Each structure stands twice: as C-alpha cells, then as structure tokens.
Amino acid sequence: MTRLLLACLALLLARAAVAREYAAVFSFGDSLSDTGNLCVDGIPDYLATAHAPYGMTYFGYPTGRVSDGRVVIDFIAQELGLPLLPPSKAKNATFRRGANFAITGATALDMAFFEEHGLARAVWSSGSLHTQIGWFRDMKPNICSSPQECRELFRRSLFVVGEFGGNDYGSTIFSFRPLEEVHALVPHVVDVIARGVEELIAEGAADLVVPGLLPTGCFPMFLSTFVGKPAAAYGPRSGCNRELNTLSWVHNAALQRKVEELRARHPDVRIVYADYYTPAIRFVLHAEEYGMLRQTPRACCGAPGVGEYNFNLTSKCGEPGAYACQDPSNHWSWDGAHLTEAAYGHIAKGWLYGPYADPPILHP
Numbered sequence: 001m002t003r004l005l006l007a008c009l010a011l012l013l014a015r016a017a018v019a020r021e022y023a024a025v026f027s028f029g030d031s032l033s034d035t036g037n038l039c040v041d042g043i044p045d046y047l048a049t050a051h052a053p054y055g056m057t058y059f060g061y062p063t064g065r066v067s068d069g070r071v072v073i074d075f076i077a078q079e080l081g082l083p084l085l086p087p088s089k090a091k092n093a094t095f096r097r098g099a100n101f102a103i104t105g106a107t108a109l110d111m112a113f114f115e116e117h118g119l120a121r122a123v124w125s126s127g128s129l130h131t132q133i134g135w136f137r138d139m140k141p142n143i144c145s146s147p148q149e150c151r152e153l154f155r156r157s158l159f160v161v162g163e164f165g166g167n168d169y170g171s172t173i174f175s176f177r178p179l180e181e182v183h184a185l186v187p188h189v190v191d192v193i194a195r196g197v198e199e200l201i202a203e204g205a206a207d208l209v210v211p212g213l214l215p216t217g218c219f220p221m222f223l224s225t226f227v228g229k230p231a232a233a234y235g236p237r238s239g240c241n242r243e244l245n246t247l248s249w250v251h252n253a254a255l256q257r258k259v260e261e262l263r264a265r266h267p268d269v270r271i272v273y274a275d276y277y278t279p280a281i282r283f284v285l286h287a288e289e290y291g292m293l294r295q296t297p298r299a300c301c302g303a304p305g306v307g308e309y310n311f312n313l314t315s316k317c318g319e320p321g322a323y324a325c326q327d328p329s330n331h332w333s334w335d336g337a338h339l340t341e342a343a344y345g346h347i348a349k350g351w352l353y354g355p356y357a358d359p360p361i362l363h364p
Helices: 002-019 072-079 111-116 129-143 147-155 166-173 179-183 186-202 220-225 242-265 277-285 341-353
Strands: 025-028 098-100 158-161 207-211 270-274
Touching: 025 072, 025 129, 072 158, 072 341, 098 129, 129 147, 129 186, 158 186, 166 179, 166 242, 179 242, 186 207, 186 242, 242 270, 242 277, 277 341
Parallel strands: 025 098, 025 158, 158 207, 207 270
Antiparallel strands: none
16 A cells, blocks of 8 residues: 555656646637637627636636636646636736637638638638737747747747647538538648647747647537438447548548658657547547436537537527536537537546647656
8 A cells, every 4th residue: 555655646746747847838729729819808799608608617707718617728737737828818917827829710721711712701710820820929028038038938838739620621611612622621721730830849849739620520510500411421329420520530640640740850849649539539439437428419508409419500508598508517518519628627637648649748
C-alpha cells in the first residue's frame, strides 16, 4: 500500500512539474473554443448562444461559450494551473498568462475563398485562422515589451490551433452542394491550418496542439437537416450519418499527415495532434462508460417533442420554445451542434493525459 501511495504521489508531482512549464496558453478556433469574443461588445440579436440556458452548469449564466459550461480550453487552462483564458477582444483584461482568439463561426479559409466559390452567404464570421493570427500579432505589445521577451514567453507557452474546418465544410454542406465539392475543400483547409501553425512557429511557438474534427454525422443538427435517407446511410449501432462522418475522417487523416510533415520540417518544435473524433464516437457507442444516457444522438437543449433528435432550426437552444434537459452531464450533445461541459471535460482529460492526443499534452 505504501509503495502504491508513493507511486501515486510521484505521478502527481510529475504532472505538476510538467504543468508549471507553461507560462501561458494561447488559443485559436471556432465555437468549440470561443469563450466570449462574439459578445464583448454586446449580444448580437441573432446570437441565441448568448442567452440562457447556455452557461447553466458551471457559470450560472451565458458567457459566450457554446455549451452549458466550460469548453476544452477551459479545462486545459485549469489543469495547467492557469486562469481561464480571457477572450482576446475583452476590455481591460490581462493577457500575460494567455488569451483566447477563437470566435464562433470562424473558418480556416479566408472570406475571399468563399466569395470566389459563391459561398459567402453561408459564412457569417470574419474570424478566419489568418485573421485570428493577425489579432495575436496586434496583441503582442500588450503582453511583452520586446521581440526577445515575446519569443521567450511564446517558447514557454502552449498554443492550441483549432479546431478549424467545421464551418468551412458546413458552408458547403448547408448550401446543399454535392458531397464531392465538400471533399474538394479538404486539402485547402488542411494547408491553411498548416500555414497557420508555421506562422505561429515563426513567432516563437514551440509547443502546439492541432485538433481534428468531431464526427459531423453524429450531431442532431446535421441528422435533422438531412433526414429521409435509406437505412444503409446510417451506422447500425451509432445512428450517425456515414457520409458526413467519412468527411470528418478524411479531414482528420489528411491533417495527421500534415502534422507529420510539420514535425519533420520543425524537429525542435513539439506538435500534438488532438483527437475530437474518437471520444465523441465513444460517447455515442459507449455512453454508460462516461455516465451518459445511451440513446439516439439527441440534443440536451432543444425543442422537446419536435423530432427524434430534439433539434429544430426554428426553436434552437436559447430561443423561445427550447428547453434544456434536467441533467446535461448525462448527455454528450448540448444544443445539437456542440458538446456538453461533461463531454468537453472527458475530451480535455484525454488530450492532457491520453489516449486522445499524439502525444498527450502532459506526456512526461
């Protein structure tokens, strides 16, 4: 028993030692990571995600996070002993311990790409990855006093780059373009993510996390939109849309190959591939292992009685007619397009300690 206690203590000390290595965390991404950038100047009329019951579990009020509570980047910051990252657009905030540039609706590709392909009306946020990196550069004078000090700080910081891609593909999917056209975006999206990573490396980043996509075909928003397909179009155990999950898988495979290329080009930089896909699939197939209800993919917050997925575009979570389930912790899908705090917590743990990251962020 004594040896076991000593071993546990040694493990905890090792984890604490690793956590102290990070001076700050800088996050980029979309609604999976946004901690309020879309709300710092007031709540836009169209933004249901800034209304109750968003934020009900942890904060007790909406914060701009698209969940009932914390998102992955919050759990990571807390586990590293750092404060929750302030949105980069927050007024009078301190950014020396990190900042969150993620914004709801963000894409990897710039707006010019969507305009060129006739998809601009399907993209409503101008916070592309390139734009967010521009915000990061503009912030540098507020967090360090010289280029040398900046590079030293960034060398000791963790950079989380994504996820990106979900809104890029969504713009094409919800424009009802052929699936072949959606797949044609994959190399463009992955290349832009890789360029963003290299831009941050050029700024001094030496420890980066690059997340892949969630299994798009398991989310109630997509399942409700693309109904009436033959039974063979759905996974027999999961009930997920196979074609859309294949798209996510193809993106993730291409992104992992790109991460390998980046590692070869930058051997002195640590680049972690973080997996959203596998844990989300496990929430669907093995819900009981995570204290969740085993059920058809179903939103916790939605319009009860409207469809089997509890999702309705005319009564989305945060809008009149929509209500949250009594206990979000036993659901993985919060509003039909995003995850619950409980699901994000399980994913964050898997990124920090394994097995959902290559290598784990806190790998000794």
